[in-house]
Amino acid sequence: xxxxxxxxxxxxxxxxxxxxxxxxxxxxxxxxxxxxxxxxxxxxxxxxxxxxxxxxxxxxxxxxxxxxxxxxxxxxxxxxxxxxxxxxxxxxxxxxxxxxxxxxxxxxxxxxxxxxxxxxxxxxxxxxxxxxxxxxxxxxxxxxxxxxxxxxxxxxxxxxxxxxxxxxxxxxxxxxxxxxxxxxxxxxxxxxxxxxxxxxxxxxxxxxxxxxxxxxxxxxxxxxxxxxxxxxxxxxxxxxxxxxxxxxxxxxxxxxxxxxxxxxxxxxxxxxxxxxxxxxxxxxxxxxxxxxxxxxxxxxxxxxxxxxxxxxxxxxxxxxxxxxxxxxxxxxxxxxxxxxxxxxxxxxxxxxxxxxxxxxxxxxxxxxxxxxxxxxxxxxxxxxxxxxxxxxxxxxxxxxxxxxxxxxxxxxxxxxxxxxxxxxxxxxxxxxxxxxxxxxxxxxxxxxxxxxxxxxxxxxxxxxxxxxxxxxxxxxxxxxxxxxxxxxxxxxxxxxxxxxxxxxxxxxxxxxxxxxxxxxxxxxxxxxxxxxxxxxxxxxxxxxxxxxxxxx
Amino acid sequence: xxxxxxxxxxxxxxxxxxxxxxxxxxxxxxxxxxxxxxxxxxxxxxxxxxxxxxxxxxxxxxxxxxxxxxxxxxxxxxxxxxxxxxxxxxxxxxxxxxxxxxxxxxxxxxxxxxxxxxxxxxxxxxxxxxxxxxxxxxxxxxxxxxxxxxxxxxxxxxxxxxxxxxxxxxxxxxxxxxxxxxxxxxxxxxxxxxxxxxxxxxxxxxxxxxxxxxxxxxxxxxxxxxxxxxxxxxxxxxxxxxxxxxxxxxxxxxxxxxxxxxxxxxxxxxxxxxxxxxxxxxxxxxxxxxxxxxxxx
Numbered sequence: 137x138x139x140x141x142x143x144x145x146x147x148x149x150x151x152x153x154x155x156x157x158x159x160x161x162x163x164x165x166x167x168x169x170x171x172x173x174x175x176x177x178x179x180x181x182x183x184x185x186x187x188x189x190x191x192x193x194x195x196x197x198x199x200x201x202x203x204x205x206x207x208x209x210x211x212x213x214x215x216x217x218x219x220x221x222x223x224x225x226x227x228x229x230x231x232x233x234x235x236x237x238x239x240x241x242x243x244x245x246x247x248x249x250x251x252x253x254x255x256x257x258x259x260x261x262x263x264x265x266x267x268x269x270x271x272x273x274x275x276x277x278x279x280x281x282x283x284x285x286x287x288x289x290x291x292x293x294x295x296x297x298x299x300x301x302x303x304x305x306x307x308x309x310x311x312x313x314x315x316x317x318x319x320x321x322x323x324x325x326x327x328x329x330x331x332x333x334x335x336x337x338x339x340x341x342x343x344x345x346x347x348x349x350x351x352x353x354x355x356x357x358x359x360x361x362x363x364x365x366x367x368x369x370x371x372x373x374x375x376x377x378x379x380x381x382x383x384x385x386x387x388x389x390x391x392x393x394x395x396x397x398x399x400x401x402x403x404x405x406x407x408x409x410x411x412x413x414x415x416x417x418x419x420x421x422x423x424x425x426x427x428x429x430x431x432x433x434x435x436x437x438x439x440x441x442x443x444x445x446x447x448x449x450x451x452x453x454x455x456x457x458x459x460x461x462x463x464x465x466x467x468x469x470x471x472x473x474x475x476x477x478x479x480x481x482x483x484x485x486x487x488x489x490x491x492x493x494x495x496x497x498x499x500x501x502x503x504x505x506x507x508x509x510x511x512x513x514x515x516x517x518x519x520x521x522x523x524x525x526x527x528x529x530x531x532x533x534x535x536x537x538x539x540x541x542x543x544x545x546x547x548x549x550x551x552x553x554x555x556x557x558x559x560x561x562x563x564x565x566x567x568x569x570x571x572x573x574x575x576x577x578x579x580x581x582x583x584x585x586x587x588x589x590x591x592x593x594x595x596x597x598x599x600x601x602x603x604x605x606x607x608x609x610x611x612x613x614x615x616x617x618x619x620x621x622x623x624x625x626x627x628x629x630x631x632x633x634x635x636x637x638x639x640x641x642x643x644x645x646x647x648x649x650x651x652x653x654x655x656x657x658x659x660x661x662x663x664x665x666x667x668x669x670x671x672x673x674x675x676x677x678x679x680x681x682x683x684x685x686x687x688x
Numbered sequence: 689x690x691x692x693x694x695x696x697x698x699x700x701x702x703x704x705x706x707x708x709x710x711x712x713x714x715x716x717x718x719x720x721x722x723x724x725x726x727x728x729x730x731x732x733x734x735x736x737x738x739x740x741x742x743x744x745x746x747x748x749x750x751x752x753x754x755x756x757x758x759x760x761x762x763x764x765x766x767x768x769x770x771x772x773x774x775x776x777x778x779x780x781x782x783x784x785x786x787x788x789x790x791x792x793x794x795x796x797x798x799x800x801x802x803x804x805x806x807x808x809x810x811x812x813x814x815x816x817x818x819x820x821x822x823x824x825x826x827x828x829x830x831x832x833x834x835x836x837x838x839x840x841x842x843x844x845x846x847x848x849x850x851x852x853x854x855x856x857x858x859x860x861x862x863x864x865x866x867x868x869x870x871x872x873x874x875x876x877x878x879x880x881x882x883x884x885x886x887x888x889x890x891x892x893x894x895x896x897x898x899x900x901x902x903x904x905x906x907x908x909x910x911x912x913x914x915x916x917x918x919x920x921x922x923x924x925x926x927x928x929x930x931x932x933x934x935x936x937x938x939x940x941x942x943x944x945x946x947x948x949x950x951x952x953x954x955x956x957x958x959x960x961x962x963x964x965x966x967x968x969x970x971x972x973x974x975x976x977x978x979x980x981x982x983x984x985x
Contacts (some may be wrong), residue, residue, distance in 0.1 A: 204929025230905065231905035231925075232905060239816065439945075439946055444737075451942075537911035566937075
């Protein structure tokens with residue numbers, strides 16, 4: 137009996153301890169591809185388009201680290217891609233945006249064929265570095281040389297120059313960056329994009345005598361006048377996520393460049409006199425009660441307050457113009473002329489939405505790189521962004537049907553342009569229009585120029601107003617597209633520097649006197665110095681020289 | 689029998705107690721009520737805020753959005769199955785294990801077992817080794833990944849042991865004299881007397897299973913294995929992603945985009961409602977079972 141008890145108890149415990157151990161069904165395996173299946177159609181293809189070399193059906197697995205997507209093979213965008221390249225994309229998404237699944241896939245050697253990460257993801261650099269060092273991802277240079285020699289002719293050079301790893305190769309394709317082609321064409325067509333701007337309630341602005349707010353004093357006086365007339369409202373409000381440094385989104389108002397160039401060296405932008413001027417201006421706003429602490433809140437809360445009409449003005453983008461507050465349907469929020477000192481410097485670091493990697497687990501790396509080539513090319517954008525071409529409105533052209541098109545026409549200057557009807561449908565129901573038309577559903581190869589050119593319309597009143605106000609004040613400076621390589625001492629310094637800047641925001645902006653503000657600002661610069669900013673600036677200077685040699 | 693006369697002090701104490709209980713009740717219930725109001729209010733109207741007592745523009749649209757997709761039923765089924773099966777499996781392992789660990793003098797390697805349990809309670813290998821273990825065990829992307837790992841928690845085991853130690857040993861002795869073996873004692877004597885602690889632990893484990901989104905998120909990719917909490921999380925994310933596409937592309941925000949965020953309140957209600965409904969059925973056992981936490985194991 138005693139033995140039975142012991143045996144039973146011991147078995148129970150052993151079973152309990154090993155509760156996690158059991159084998160069940162093996163994971164599904166992909167069927168091996170038959171080499172015969174790769175039926176190239178090379179005889180009839182346009183040799184400039186590598187993706188046409190092989191359009192036999194294959195399936196590529198893509199993992200995107202941003203949650204919220206749906207793997208729906210019936211999406212029109214997926215079908216268009218399939219029809220053009222033969223590739224069926226099967227996509228998967230995580231539940232949380234934490235990069236954890238990527239790490240697990242890397243550790244367990246189960247990466248999908250294509251990996252897509254948000255360019256701004258905190259884990260991106262480390263992941264790429266680890267995957268590269270472990271030999272788990274392809275360098276685009278190798279794939280392009282072997283399988284897609286025309287890729288570099290079809291995509292802007294910045295895609296392959298800006299994101300080189302320290303071994304000189306490019307492992308990530310970062311889409312939607314601001315390219316030289318974008319800047320050149322936008323200048324040519326006279327468009328300025330949709331700059332950040334202060335939007336003000338038109339009724340209050342008119343009521344206060346439409347003051348000139350294009351100087352710091354004018355801005356403060358104008359806002360004060362409106363605040364005095366409506367003391368219960370918040371005078372100026374901004375989303376908190378724009379406050380990564382004490383400049384917030386006000387830097388452009390004083391023409392602060394991404395880096396401060398002086399004496400043949402490149403410095404952090406906060407060392408520039410324009411940056412100090414910006415900070416003192418914001419501090420004046422806070423001291424005058426025009427930007428109280430509750431002015432820096434979550435972006436969605438900013439928007440809710442705007443819809444409720446509870447703010448006099450807010451900092452966002454020009455495209456916000458026309459928003460109607462609930463308490464007065466006869467007015468709108470309209471963007472103000474910026475300060476006279478407004479200037480924007482565009483670099484290739486602007487934009488950059490998704491970073492795309494091709495894993496070495498991919499059975500068809502040739503098809504993967506050609507798929508990306510297609511998506512990044514003008515041809516790909518015609519299929520995935522522009523839609524069907526039709527006659528110009530002057531010749532009676534119009535969008536007949538959202539699904540069938542036509543969706544765009546070629547204007548007198550030769551520029552592809554979406555029909556106004558299409559843009560209206562898109563603005564009214566962005567996702568619904570995408571579902572019906574299949575356009576803007578697959579965005580992995582998105583190029584900023586090919587994406588935007590169809591939306592530029594010189595007859596659009598907002599475009600005209602933007603051009604009038606901001607025209608000639610935007611400069612493209614690709615040599616300032618500086619990147620700090622991951623896992624380097626400079627990256628460590630940069631992380632510390634960014635943290636110091638973030639931590640200093642409240643103390644500087646909400647200082648009770650100008651002297652206190654200057655002291656807090658100097659204190660921050662001192663801290664940055666101690667964190668090794670000078671070494672980082674040496675790095676900036678060297679990279680600036682390299683980029684200048686390429687672009688100037 | 690004469691009615692007990694309350695003194696002024698008693699009345700005051702009763703009033704204070706009633707107020708305190710009411711306060712706890714409100715503090716506990718109101719967040720759920722707040723979610724319910726938003727879940728039942730029109731999303732665009734909700735942006736205005738100031739919803740505290742009742743919906744302003746009543747609608748069931750949020751719940752229709754949730755239940756429009758047939759997959760939601762499958763996800764409820766997966767959650768229910770893992771909760772039921774996972775709880776039964778855990779109890780089936782923990783009851784005998786706890787019983788065994790209360791027999792200190794009779795159990796060989798007692799210290800070894802205890803050490804292993806204690807170490808596993810305080811330390812883990814981390815997510816990557818655990819993931820690799822699951823992968824090598826072929827548990828990834830199977831239903832069993834919900835059930836088998838983590839079936840035995842030492843904390844719960846301690847609670848059961850504490851309860852079992854309070855049972856009179858004379859009961860077991862007399863059963864043994866009557867010829868019962870150890871299995872019979874466990875099943876026919878100990879288990880029926882342990883209903884309160886079983887109910888309590890079952891509730892802990894069941895709630896853990898029902899709320900767990902982590903296993904689904906990281907250890908499965910098959911949509912047929914998606915639990916309700918993960919499904920609803922994904923649904924909210926999907927709606928937000930749709931809304932944010934326009935915001936990202938045009939740097940502008942519409943009311944519809946803000947409204948998409950309100951779906952989360954309905955999802956919250958849809959997630960907690962089924963498990964909350966179970967509480968009343970086990971409440972009488974829970975009251976006794978909760979006390980075991982105060983006894984040294």
